[in-house]
Amino acid sequence: MNHPAEKIDELSEDLYPSRSGAQPRFIERLDPVIYSAPDSPDSPLPTEQLKHYREQGFLVLEDLFSAEEIAGYQREMADLRANPAVSRAEETITEISSGDVRSIFRVHRFSALFARLAADERLVGIARHLLGDEVYIHQSRLNYKPGFRGKEFYWHSDFETWHVEDGMPRMRALSMFITLTENHDCNGSLMLIPGSHQRYVVCSGQTPENHFKTSLKKQEYGTPGDSCLAELVDKGGIVTVTGKPGSVIIFDCNLMHGSNSNITPYPRSNLFFVYNALSNQVGKPFCNQRPRPEYVCARKGIRPLRGDLCDGA
Amino acid sequence: MNHPAEKIDELSEDLYPSRSGAQPRFIERLDPVIYSAPDSPDSPLPTEQLKHYREQGFLVLEDLFSAEEIAGYQREMADLRANPAVSRAEETITEISSGDVRSIFRVHRFSALFARLAADERLVGIARHLLGDEVYIHQSRLNYKPGFRGKEFYWHSDFETWHVEDGMPRMRALSMFITLTENHDCNGSLMLIPGSHQRYVVCSGQTPENHFKTSLKKQEYGTPGDSCLAELVDKGGIVTVTGKPGSVIIFDCNLMHGSNSNITPYPRSNLFFVYNALSNQVGKPFCNQRPRPEYVCARKGIRPLRGDLCDGA
Numbered sequence: 001m002n003h004p005a006e007k008i009d010e011l012s013e014d015l016y017p018s019r020s021g022a023q024p025r026f027i028e029r030l031d032p033v034i035y036s037a038p039d040s041p042d043s044p045l046p047t048e049q050l051k052h053y054r055e056q057g058f059l060v061l062e063d064l065f066s067a068e069e070i071a072g073y074q075r076e077m078a079d080l081r082a083n084p085a086v087s088r089a090e091e092t093i094t095e096i097s098s099g100d101v102r103s104i105f106r107v108h109r110f111s112a113l114f115a116r117l118a119a120d121e122r123l124v125g126i127a128r129h130l131l132g133d134e135v136y137i138h139q140s141r142l143n144y145k146p147g148f149r150g151k152e153f154y155w156h157s158d159f160e161t162w163h164v165e166d167g168m169p170r171m172r173a174l175s176m177f178i179t180l181t182e183n184h185d186c187n188g189s190l191m192l193i194p195g196s197h198q199r200y201v202v203c204s205g206q207t208p209e210n211h212f213k214t215s216l217k218k219q220e221y222g223t224p225g226d227s228c229l230a231e232l233v234d235k236g237g238i239v240t241v242t243g244k245p246g247s248v249i250i251f252d253c254n255l256m257h258g259s260n261s262n263i264t265p266y267p268r269s270n271l272f273f274v275y276n277a278l279s280n281q282v283g284k285p286f287c288n289q290r291p292r293p294e295y296v297c298a299r300k301g302i303r304p305l306r307g308d309l310c311d312g313a
Numbered sequence: 314m315n316h317p318a319e320k321i322d323e324l325s326e327d328l329y330p331s332r333s334g335a336q337p338r339f340i341e342r343l344d345p346v347i348y349s350a351p352d353s354p355d356s357p358l359p360t361e362q363l364k365h366y367r368e369q370g371f372l373v374l375e376d377l378f379s380a381e382e383i384a385g386y387q388r389e390m391a392d393l394r395a396n397p398a399v400s401r402a403e404e405t406i407t408e409i410s411s412g413d414v415r416s417i418f419r420v421h422r423f424s425a426l427f428a429r430l431a432a433d434e435r436l437v438g439i440a441r442h443l444l445g446d447e448v449y450i451h452q453s454r455l456n457y458k459p460g461f462r463g464k465e466f467y468w469h470s471d472f473e474t475w476h477v478e479d480g481m482p483r484m485r486a487l488s489m490f491i492t493l494t495e496n497h498d499c500n501g502s503l504m505l506i507p508g509s510h511q512r513y514v515v516c517s518g519q520t521p522e523n524h525f526k527t528s529l530k531k532q533e534y535g536t537p538g539d540s541c542l543a544e545l546v547d548k549g550g551i552v553t554v555t556g557k558p559g560s561v562i563i564f565d566c567n568l569m570h571g572s573n574s575n576i577t578p579y580p581r582s583n584l585f586f587v588y589n590a591l592s593n594q595v596g597k598p599f600c601n602q603r604p605r606p607e608y609v610c611a612r613k614g615i616r617p618l619r620g621d622l623c624d625g626a
Contacts (some may be wrong), residue, residue: 148539152465153575174509185498186553188573226461238577240499260501261465261574264551265543 014286015170016163017097017168020201024225031171033057033252035132035277044125048095053130056236057197058251060243064122065178076113077142077180077269085126086110091295100149104142106295114140118273119305123176127252127275131172134304138162138173138276139296144269148187150262154223158274159253161222164207166297167283171197173253173276178271183242188262190249190270195236196256201228207287212296224256232256249266278304327599328483329476331516340513344484346370346565348445348590355362357438361514366443369549370510373556375434378491383559389426390455390493398422402480404608408460411607414565417455420606426598427453431586432618436489440588441603447617451475451486451589452609455493457582463501463575467536471587472566474535477520477600479610485593486508486566496555501575503562503583504561506542508549514541525609537569545569585608591617 015030033054036043043050045059053059065073080086081101091105108115117123118137127135158175162168181187201224211221224232241249251257253274262268274307281302285291294300320382346367349356356363358372367373378386378553393399396412404418421428430436431450440448475481489516496502514537524534537545554562564570566587575581589595598604607613 082612148542152576154576184551186504186551186573191577192498226578229461233578238497258576260499260576263465263467263502263571263573265539265546 012183013126016159017206017221017286018054018160018200019205019287020162021206022202022204024204024228025202026167026228027202029171029198029200029254033197034130036129036201036285040129042129053250053252056194057255058192058194058239058241058249060241061250062243062246063249064248065246067246070180073178073271074115074180074225075146076111077271080104080110080142081144088138090293091133100146101144102146106140107142108137108140108273114142114271117178117271123248123273124275124305127176130174130250131275131277131280133172133277133279135275136278136298136302136304137273138168138217138282138298138304139274141272142269143272145179145259145262145267147187147265147267148263150268152188152261153259155193155256155258156223157196157254157256160201160203162253162282163293164222164287165211165285165289167291167299168276168280168287169180169283170280171252171254172252172280173274175253175272175274176248176250177212177270177272179243179245179249180271181267182244183247183270184264184266185240185242185270187264187266187268188259188269190241190257192233192239192241192251193236194239196232197252197254199232200254201225201232201256206211207289209289211289212292235258278302324376329472330599331473331477331513332518332520332535334519335515335517335540337517338515339541339593342484342511342513342567345374346510347443348485349442353442356440357442366563366565369507370568371505371507371552371554371562373554374561374563375556377561378559383493385426386430386491386584387493387558389424389586390457392454393417393420393423394457403606404508408568411531413459414457415459416457419453420455421450421586423451427455427584430491430584436561436586437588437618440487442619443487443563444588444590444593446590446592448588449483449591449611449615449617450586451595451611452585454585455582456490456585458501458572458575458580460500460578460580461576465501465574466572468506468542468569468571469536470509470567470569473514473516475566475595475610476535477526478598478602478605479603480596480598481589481593482596484565484567485592486587486589487563488566488585488587489561490561490583490585492556492558492560493584494580494593495557496560496581496583497577497579498553498555500577500579500581501572502581503554503570504556504593505552505554505564506545506549507552508570509545510565510567512545514545514566514569520602522602524602525605526590542569554620
């Protein structure tokens with residue numbers, strides 16, 4: 001096993017500097033994409049899917065859940081969105097223009113069903129294998145992009161933000177999301193740049209104070225320059241991720257992604273779980289700002305997921 | 314031949330009222346979609362394409378132009394966009410935020426090549442057949458949606474605007490556009506609601522003074538309500554029109570269409586010609602505003618296109 005992240009505590013330098021007056025440029029990835037050995041006999045994924053994930057940086061899995069399970073997740077989503085206490089919670093982000101609920105962070109704290117799902121071995125087993133370590137939930141959220149007036153979300157690498165603003169040391173985390181509505185090619189679905197996870201894009205600008213308060217609605221800092229983006233797309237193209245409700249999309253923490261606006265009547269909801277390696281816990285942010293709130297970035301009471309309830313449900 | 318529009322001069326009533334305090338609702342279309350007889354022997358299109366256009370309201374034609382012709386149109390587009398005199402012209406519309414050129418109206422007046430293309434019998438012959446009449450250019454424009462920061466354009470029926478703001482009496486016009494860059498499913502390509510041309514959506518609100526100055530950048534009046542849109546999409550779905558450069562897309566004047574934003578590096582350029590039936594010339598606007606400028610809506614010196622140069626080149 002290749003375990004460069006196990007020496008985190010010894011590292012004090014910033015291996016992936018960004019913002020703070022940096023010029024836009026590429027840094028080659030210093031970390032593996034898949035941490036378990038290629039010939040590991042207990043892989044929950046077949047070799048061809050591992051190869052696809054390593055090279056492209058993402059994977060789409062169908063049929064992981066039964067129709068009954070998916071219907072249950074959809075009912076839970078509707079209940080959460082209709083719950084005034086949830087709407088008022090600090091974890092809930094609303095659309096700039098309309099006030100509609102756009103995201104519910106730390107959603108596994110609001111829902112026992114989603115806490116069980118976050119810890120479900122069908123998901124956690126894959127995360128554990130890809131990251132070669134025990135894992136925990138760095139962040140969870142329910143994203144709801146309404147129809148007619150859903151706003152675009154500009155290109156970014158999650159890792160760039162998690163590194164700079166949360167102090168995540170290495171690229172040893174991934175996102176899984178479960179589609180709860182159909183993701184069409186026309187309703188602002190996630191767009192990925194395949195292969196972009198292999199290079200780190202240093203972004204210009206600084207990190208403003210309390211950046212998370214605006215960046216969760218509209219990201220304006222930590223976004224790549226035009227020429228870096230054009231180079232990534234020139235090499236890897238763009239994939240719009242579409243799928244029926246219940247599809248699972250897994251993507252590397254450093255994969256460049258974004259989404260166009262949504263003027264169609266089709267709303268788009270996805271349930272996100274970010275799994276981080278236990279050995280890759282966050283430290284001091286690599287910027288001059290205070291750490292973001294616990295509901296965006298877990299720091300307290302971290303323990304590995306072992307198929308039981310996710311923490312705090 | 315079904316020729317209801319030949320009696321225009323006798324009609325003084327507003328058959329398609331919209332705005333002016335109207336409540337959002339549907340009016341069934343009173344006009345044919347194809348005005349020539351179904352068994353007309355001189356149709357430039359095969360029966361199945363006519364059927365598709367009648368039922369769906371649009372048609373995509375490939376291979377109408379040679380590779381050399383398409384390359385010539387692309388060079389002409391680049392020359393026009395790089396021409397400071399064109400950028401400064403009143404016919405040229407710029408992006409709200411960036412100042413980039415977004416549209417050049419009456420583009421056939423700036424380019425002899427595009428004037429010849431507007432009058433090309435391969436296009437005009439189809440327009441003449443579908444509209445069952447001699448035709449002229451009601452409006453022409455070169456649309457340029459830049460990469461990275463291309464804005465969305467909300468759902469609308471062109472006819473609603475041409476009727477209310479230009480005084481176009483009946484649904485006897487159509488748009489043809491030629492793709493000059495590749496239209497992907499991810500770069501803000503045109504979205505259509507198939508079959509929506511069969512119903513007229515009455516829009517709420519008024520027409521503000523000099524509406525064209527803002528509506529050509531961002532349409533906020535003359536847009537349908539959510540419930541009407543949802544009903545149209547529920548019945549017809551949404552088609553994102555994709556195609557290689559040089560494809561020709563024809564769509565009925567009353568087809569509901571719009572486009573999402575474009576954060577991809579792929580710019581998107583299309584050359585639009587709006588053909589109107591000679592018998593359907595515009596009159597007094599069906600609102601309390603002055604007519605829009607000549608470069609948005611032709612009124613003077615109208616003469617039928619006959620395969621020679623389009624007027625005024």
